Amino acid sequence: MKSQETLSLGRVLLTGAAGGLGKQLRTRLRPRCTLLRLSDVAAMDAAQAGEEVVQARLEDRAAVHQLLEGMDSVVHLGGISTEQPFDAILQANIVGTYNLYEAARKHGVKRIAFASSNHVTGYYRQDEVIDPSMPMRPDGYYGLSKAFGENLSRFYYDRYGIETVCLRIGSSFPEPRDRRMLATFLSYDDLERLVVASLTAPVAGHSVIYGVSDNTTNWWDNTSARHLGYRPQDSSEPFRASREAAQPKIDLNDPAAIFQAGGFVHQGPFE
Amino acid sequence: MKSQETLSLGRVLLTGAAGGLGKQLRTRLRPRCTLLRLSDVAAMDAAQAGEEVVQARLEDRAAVHQLLEGMDSVVHLGGISTEQPFDAILQANIVGTYNLYEAARKHGVKRIAFASSNHVTGYYRQDEVIDPSMPMRPDGYYGLSKAFGENLSRFYYDRYGIETVCLRIGSSFPEPRDRRMLATFLSYDDLERLVVASLTAPVAGHSVIYGVSDNTTNWWDNTSARHLGYRPQDSSEPFRASREAAQPKIDLNDPAAIFQAGGFVHQGPFE
Amino acid sequence: MKSQETLSLGRVLLTGAAGGLGKQLRTRLRPRCTLLRLSDVAAMDAAQAGEEVVQARLEDRAAVHQLLEGMDSVVHLGGISTEQPFDAILQANIVGTYNLYEAARKHGVKRIAFASSNHVTGYYRQDEVIDPSMPMRPDGYYGLSKAFGENLSRFYYDRYGIETVCLRIGSSFPEPRDRRMLATFLSYDDLERLVVASLTAPVAGHSVIYGVSDNTTNWWDNTSARHLGYRPQDSSEPFRASREAAQPKIDLNDPAAIFQAGGFVHQGPFE
Amino acid sequence: MKSQETLSLGRVLLTGAAGGLGKQLRTRLRPRCTLLRLSDVAAMDAAQAGEEVVQARLEDRAAVHQLLEGMDSVVHLGGISTEQPFDAILQANIVGTYNLYEAARKHGVKRIAFASSNHVTGYYRQDEVIDPSMPMRPDGYYGLSKAFGENLSRFYYDRYGIETVCLRIGSSFPEPRDRRMLATFLSYDDLERLVVASLTAPVAGHSVIYGVSDNTTNWWDNTSARHLGYRPQDSSEPFRASREAAQPKIDLNDPAAIFQAGGFVHQGPFE
Amino acid sequence: MKSQETLSLGRVLLTGAAGGLGKQLRTRLRPRCTLLRLSDVAAMDAAQAGEEVVQARLEDRAAVHQLLEGMDSVVHLGGISTEQPFDAILQANIVGTYNLYEAARKHGVKRIAFASSNHVTGYYRQDEVIDPSMPMRPDGYYGLSKAFGENLSRFYYDRYGIETVCLRIGSSFPEPRDRRMLATFLSYDDLERLVVASLTAPVAGHSVIYGVSDNTTNWWDNTSARHLGYRPQDSSEPFRASREAAQPKIDLNDPAAIFQAGGFVHQGPFE
Amino acid sequence: MKSQETLSLGRVLLTGAAGGLGKQLRTRLRPRCTLLRLSDVAAMDAAQAGEEVVQARLEDRAAVHQLLEGMDSVVHLGGISTEQPFDAILQANIVGTYNLYEAARKHGVKRIAFASSNHVTGYYRQDEVIDPSMPMRPDGYYGLSKAFGENLSRFYYDRYGIETVCLRIGSSFPEPRDRRMLATFLSYDDLERLVVASLTAPVAGHSVIYGVSDNTTNWWDNTSARHLGYRPQDSSEPFRASREAAQPKIDLNDPAAIFQAGGFVHQGPFE
Secondary structure, eight states: OOTTOOOOOEEEEEESTTSHHHHHHHHHHGGGEEEEEEEESSOOOOOOTTEEEEEOOTTOHHHHHHHHTTOSEEEEOOSOOSOOOHHHHIIIIIIHHHHHHHHHHHHTOOEEEEEEEGGGGTTSBTTOOBOTTSOOOOOSHHHHHHHHHHHHHHHHHHHHOOEEEEEEEOBOSSSOOSSTHHHHBOOHHHHHHHHHHHHHOSOOOEEEEEEOOOOSSOOBOOGGGGGGOOOOOOOSGGGHHHHHHHOOOOOTTSHHHHBTTGGGGGSOOOO | OOTTOOOOOEEEEEESTTSHHHHHHHHHHGGGEEEEEEEESSOOOOOOTTEEEEEOOTTOHHHHHHHHTTOSEEEEOOSOOSOOOHHHHIIIIIIHHHHHHHHHHHHTOOEEEEEEEGGGGTTSBTTOOBOTTSOOOOOSHHHHHHHHHHHHHHHHHHHHOOEEEEEEEOBOSSSOOSSTHHHHBOOHHHHHHHHHHHHHOSOOOEEEEEEOOOOSSOOBOOGGGGGGOOOOOOOSGGGHHHHHHHOOOOOTTSHHHHBTTGGGGGSOOOO | OOTTOOOOOEEEEEESTTSHHHHHHHHHHGGGEEEEEEEESSOOOOOOTTEEEEEOOTTOHHHHHHHHTTOSEEEEOOSOOSOOOHHHHIIIIIIHHHHHHHHHHHHTOOEEEEEEEGGGGTTSBTTOOBOTTSOOOOOSHHHHHHHHHHHHHHHHHHHHOOEEEEEEEOBOSSSOOSSTHHHHBOOHHHHHHHHHHHHHOSOOOEEEEEEOOOOSSOOBOOGGGGGGOOOOOOOSGGGHHHHHHHOOOOOTTSHHHHBTTGGGGGSOOOO | OOTTOOOOOEEEEEESTTSHHHHHHHHHHGGGEEEEEEEESSOOOOOOTTEEEEEOOTTOHHHHHHHHTTOSEEEEOOSOOSOOOHHHHIIIIIIHHHHHHHHHHHHTOOEEEEEEEGGGGTTSBTTOOBOTTSOOOOOSHHHHHHHHHHHHHHHHHHHHOOEEEEEEEOBOSSSOOSTTHHHHBOOHHHHHHHHHHHHHOSOOOEEEEEEOOOOSSOOBOOGGGGGGOOOOOOOSGGGHHHHHHHOOOOOTTSHHHHBTTGGGGGSOOOO | OOTTOOOOOEEEEEESTTSHHHHHHHHHHGGGEEEEEEEESSOOOOOOTTEEEEEOOTTOHHHHHHHHTTOSEEEEOOSOOSOOOHHHHIIIIIIHHHHHHHHHHHHTOOEEEEEEEGGGGTTSBTTOOBOTTSOOOOOSHHHHHHHHHHHHHHHHHHHHOOEEEEEEEOBOSSSOOSSTHHHHBOOHHHHHHHHHHHHHOSOOOEEEEEEOOOOSSOOBOOGGGGGGOOOOOOOSGGGHHHHHHHOOOOOTTSHHHHBTTGGGGGSOOOO | OOTTOOOOOEEEEEESTTSHHHHHHHHHHGGGEEEEEEEESSOOOOOOTTEEEEEOOTTOHHHHHHHHTTOSEEEEOOSOOSOOOHHHHIIIIIIHHHHHHHHHHHHTOOEEEEEEEGGGGTTSBTTOOBOTTSOOOOOSHHHHHHHHHHHHHHHHHHHHOOEEEEEEEOBOSSSOOSTTHHHHBOOHHHHHHHHHHHHHOSOOOEEEEEEOOOOSSOOBOOGGGGGGOOOOOOOSGGGHHHHHHHOOOOOTTSHHHHBTTGGGGGSOOOO
């Protein structure tokens, strides 16, 4: 037995594989999987060894059912990840996530890491610290669709025993882009740690955790999710000086400055 | 000034007016309204003085927008109120409620009493007492759709200032039908008190309250909603002896006996 | 179906039947039982119709196992109910309650109403209001033994599914004897309501409730146990004037006046 | 022993005896006291049997020290009870209350019922229910002075063992004057019950309780103060219809409608 | 853009600039300010470049109003920082802080870092861990005046939108002086981090935070203030051995050993 | 004064000195004690300088009383530390701990570090994070006996002022043996830190703390015990890869995988 040997994640479906986070996770998860099946509505790079690539829409129930076949677990990044008119969100995120869970139920998939979002609680203020047990306060249709996904996954756990870790991802980019992201930044390495912890924790039940690095400024208390074994190693702090210099003034009359949602409060209404 | 004079509810839209609760509220609210507009997907009795009757589907965006025109407030009972396959629930309850709130936003309607359901938290157990701030645990697609409606209304309050009282209605029938309903019973008179309190409270903000009579057995702690001024006057207690006699044995191996959801845990999966 | 027909409690074992509360419950429970088996270490009145009388020590494992045979549920009042030296409490209350639960396990008994005591939390102060989820603070060996019984019953529920309602009984006498009992009084009628609710609640799980009437002065918040359906009808208030007149001065230097334990704080040490 | 005999309150100082509540309590407390000493900055009716009348300013340290001499307990209503410029509040309420507690310390007075105010927490909203353990949010200098008095009395309890019950009085008038007072109304009879409970509870420690009748609409959860034995008997409900009729419209753009403070939010700044 | 460029604090008033902490902050804040105005009742070193020095008493309303003119923010250390007779505390800390906030309101100053104190909660015990939302328990007149300042600043935030961070400073010295300070020590570097975080957090609202280094022994849970971005870097641990050796015995009969207040419990009464 | 000089623990009794943890603590505590008295039911290595070795059974009341004579404090590891039939546990752990506390009371011993166990709360799930204030949920007779010891020590503190730190030890071995121990591992060095902190904290009162290293995966929130100054330095993380590799599959149908108790859920019943 080699002490460096890592736990195989087995056969994993990664949805949303063509997106920014999807591309990161594709390369990072592949070495840990027996098989990594990749799907997206958009085109993806060709399959490499150990990969399968399947272009599919989440609204396509039959296609989604095929995607889940033979999988041990799912990392569900798919769907729309920005604020959009309701009808688009409804199809990709609400119907799409329903399709995914129904397919998981039929195929006996037992663990899902669901990319939820900090926008599930975006109407809390930037001067308060919240935890995952507090009531949802979504900041738009996108946040509402992620709240729906969290509740849906809770139901599939209570009813069918499918485990889900809901990852309320902050801002996962190469580096924080503005002062708000000093609080919400999630480095790609920490994103990988978070997803791996979610898939390898012996018992996940139904858990909710904020996906955030070990930033000095912090709105989210993950104490209740320590059982997952996610321990961030990165921080936004090296970027503080430049982000503060670039944005020295904060306008407290702007709801985007007050609420954790940031600029999402200015999206919509869509008419 | 007559001391018996009651506060007028103004111009009120009652959706779901052809249903069991809708019929009760139609006759009870009419005397308190300047105008009571009634809508349902099904046919309704002809309009009486002070009423308007409009048959419409909640999925019909244009129709819903017309329904809201000129209204001061809404009692939203409409949609499906039993467990059904997802696609039906999606249209009537998720799309329908979205349509209603968008229409309310455009027409400047400022207060909505939203008929949510105890099925938003149906996967809590019958041996625990919960309150509205605890995480949602829906027991099916119906409960999920009501959870969606609660979150949607929270968003429309945080973003647009539309006040909503979410009424997590228990079991509103002429009398409790089984032992579970000794805990969940809501008399029609108490239902009326609840809706009137929701529409007349000076400030409602976004509130969540369980719709239940003053039953001796009680799973729901409404302390956090006392500001609404709902004080139930009825109880399931007069029906206890007969309901216990009719159902003397409880099978604790049956999830329907364990969870607050009752029989909803046996609905589905729908294939 | 007669609406007055009450739910039969089936075959019930009442331990401690020769004591003050035991005598009350004997006559009150008998009409509701198919069979009421009575036991005590002391002699009891002869069995009447529907009764069995068995004199037995709770420390006598074999005897206790026989007691449980064929029972549907147990009301466990047996053991020592005053502060005593440790060795006596150990045998009657710790070993005795262990024997009872082991026998219940072997005989498939599924529901126990366990007479715990307010002395499990006697070292909280008379100027604070506590609830059953707060840490135990026993005020002597008696309170410690009841704390043990509560934890033991929790274990037998988590491991074997035997339901227990722990009744933290206040002061159950014909009337309150002093000013402290204005807060702790439990009338015999309310005691009966409490025991019946514990045995008839459809789902009891493992619950803890303070056994107290609807006294104006109240140290105990039973909100978390409302699912049991216990609603007291009596109060110590009619006795207030006479009890205050008899005890007009309170010495706040006396721990017995400060702590909920009352005079128990002066029992012991036993040497 | 006569069962109707009430507990004597002994020698009691009532400050603020010339005010609205002071006059009510003067006549109500007198029969229960061995001696009722009355003080106010304003003139009062002549002393009757069992009374002493002393006109004094609370800012007058020597006078206050004389007031406390020989007293068993104090009902401290004195000082300013409306919003005023800071300097006036400072003298009457901050310096005055300090003088009172120092005098109580020197004279060995052991129990004080301190008339605090709901304005200690006036910046909570009318759509939330609060309890006395939540952080103070005063709505003006008056509320700040009462917050100071509560903290001062906490210090005198922790340091010197002087017990205080802080009464966060709502709106104590013959009847509620507007819709806000449907929530905050405290009848004179309930005021009397509250003060008597505060002075006769065997152990008061340092307690905080809202002074409010059993109104249907209720912003304040007094569960943590049940040990005091205050149980209101009155309600604002009989006045609901007339108050609603007189004030049918609520302007949610007016902070006075939103916050529990009511009109106090419009007092000041004083320049 | 240089990545090392720090966010300018703009025009800052530092009160109490002649005191121990004031001297530390004077030299540490100056490089970050456009202008650093220094005030104290005592004489200060002459102004250097970028500084203004103004000797003034906080009780002098006109002088304080002049101090605030043109300032962006304030670090308010001024006033008495030890236990003193009430009248002295009243003027410097209660009247003085009122003057400061009134002046801030008139001059449109929008952010204040207010040096509160751990003595606001000094009557909690050394064997409990508290957080800023728990009820205040001041340990003397000094603590009472800081509690007043916290409540005052809460009011000025709720009413006028002036943001304040209340810093409940522990023991800020070059090194911990006794065993109590192993828990309460705040290094000067961490003090600087705390003040800078308070002034630069994009949204401060009204926040309360304990000012303490990352000591191994810790009575204060700052989780609720993580949004401020204060992350201590120092610890009392290097001083543990010497402080324990110098004070090997703790007398648990001494309230100064039991309460977080330490020796403050022995100050007063002042007669 | 040497800065490296450590605080002497004085005269310390170590029970259970022949066990695994006892041997570790024997060598680690000896240099810090004036006298280290060692006891066990089993034979121990001969006494070295500064040691006394006394073989004794905890059930032997007289022997235990002798053990306590002249001691300043106790580290109580003695008794049974595995799941066993009730009668064995009863004698060694329940009677034995009672004997120890009675002896401590008579001999004026003022501080005890009591080796409790994570099995006091073993029926919480591995997907939840708990803290010491939550209700006990023991997973067997061993856990019940430790729960008894915690409550007993609470009583001896409330009644007699004997301070106890209850150490709910996780899994203290040279290294974690399986995947569960990645969460529960307590290194020997951290065990020593924990015991030393418990004995040297100036004020311990009655505290409960989980004995666990700084493991990435963590079920236990020790925030409430930070006043003790225990800060773990070790982690199970270096062992993660090998433990995961050795145990790649978790069977969620096995209660031993679900509950924090681990394999203890399969011990018993003992017949």
